[in-house]
Amino acid sequence: MRPFRNWLPLLLLVSTALCSTAQAQQTYPTRPITLLVPFPAGGQADALARATAPALQKELGQPVIVENTAGVGGALGAQRVLNLPADGYTLMFGTPIELIQTPMAVAGAKYQPDAFRMVAPVVSTYLMMVVRSELPVNSVAEFVALARSRSGAAGLNYGSVGRGSAYHLVAERFAQDTGVKMVHVPYRGAQQMITDLAGGQIDMGFLAMGGPVPGLLQSGKFKAIGYTGTTRHPAFPNVATLNESKLVKDFNFDLWGAVVANRNLPEAVVAKVHAAVNTALRQPQFRKSLEATGVIPAEPMALPKAAAFYASEITRYQRVGQSIDLQPE
Known part of the structure; x- marks a missing residue:
């Protein structure tokens, strides 16, 4: 067995790395944040993200820059978020389209819905x-x-x-x-x-x-x-x-918009972004800016409820897809 002194440098290195990560999470954010939209500029998702960015910037104290990465039914933008570090500096304004529906129908989408987590819903668009x-x-x-x-x-x-x-x-x-x-x-x-x-x-x-x-x-x-x-x-x-x-039952479909992230985003960062969105949603001016686009602002939602809602949406759309034998092409 190696003497303890031989392990000491490795232990110090691991301890330093863990402390640095914890400190980074506590001080997040320390630089600009990208809010990625997986659709072209000028569309509804883009308009909603651009209405959301200033509110997040105000709450988080760092610039929030909207960036569009469109293509393959939103899959290019979604994959880009997954390819970048899960550190909170690249978030996505997500919808059921690219998160759930595109992976069901498009072979070019190489991810599944559970690669993401819903941090906080922003709008309902029934x-x-x-x-x-x-x-x-x-x-x-x-x-x-x-x-x-x-x-x-x-x-x-x-x-x-x-x-x-x-x-x-x-x-x-x-x-x-x-x-x-x-x-x-x-x-x-x-x-x-x-x-x-x-x-x-x-x-x-x-x-x-x-x-x-x-x-x-x-x-x-x-x-x-x-x-x-x-x-x-x-x-x-x-x-x-x-x-x-009375001809249908439980027929509620919402093309919601939410701030979403890589599922591996640290909980401390998730909590900060979640709190920022919910604080913004309590501001009348922000709600009016969302309503001006024709949508209904979401009510602040707790993290467990957001997770349960996202899981239920995945199940619901996948069941419809299975019922018509929808396969990726």
């Missing part, structure tokens, strides 16, 4: 069931009746932003719950889908209540017949929730 303005229906029940009465070439269709996307999975869940058959029309992006829905080229789609969608509804470009929120949307109180139709 989906509205929208139909072209000329479709002769004004409720979910009328839509289902019309869909059941048509078949073959006369059947109804619905748009999505691609296989495995939230719009696709939610529409498939709707079809399963109501027993209707519809043709899936996938698009490469939301803008073209919205344009075609407003132009009457497709019959129906589930759209996130943010960006241009509320304004297009108010101007009559298309009609809202159902809402996937737990309660009616405050700006559209005359539109019933899907659950109110």
